[in-house]
Amino acid sequence: EVQLQASGGGLVQAGGSLRLSCAASGFTFGDWDYSIGWFRQAPGKERERVSCISHEDGRAYYVDSVKGRFTISRDNAKNTLYLQMNNLRPEDTAVYYCAADRAAYCFREDYDYWGQGTQVTVSS
DSSP states (O other): OOEEEEEOOEEEETTOOEEEEEEEESSOGGGTOOEEEEEEEOTTSOOEEEEEEOTTTOOEEEOGGGTTTEEEEEETTTTEEEEEEOSOOGGGOEEEEEEEESSSSTTOSSOSEEOOOEEEEEEO
C-alpha cells in the first residue's frame, strides 16, 4: 500500500524559509515507476501543482509563481521527497500536499496517491 506522510509546515514571516518533507512507503523512488510532486490549496482557491518531478526524464517543473524560490528534490536512499521554500510570501499560504502518480510525466492533476497535507502560513 502506497502511503505518503508530509511534514515540515509551520508559521513563518515573509522572506523566511521552510523545508517540507514527504516520506513515502509502499513504493520506491529509485524504481522510477512514479512521478512525484507537491500541490497546494489555499482557502477558497483551487488546488495548484507547485512542483513535480517526472519519472520519464527526471526533470523538475515549477509553477511560475515559485520559480527561483522553491526547489524540489528527492533522496532515494531515504525514500523522501523535499520542497525547499525560500523567500516565502503571504500568497504562499496554503495546505501543501505531496502526491505520487503512476504516469511518465508529472503533469496530471489527479495523482493516484496523496499525503495528508501540511499547513504553511506566511505572515506579512
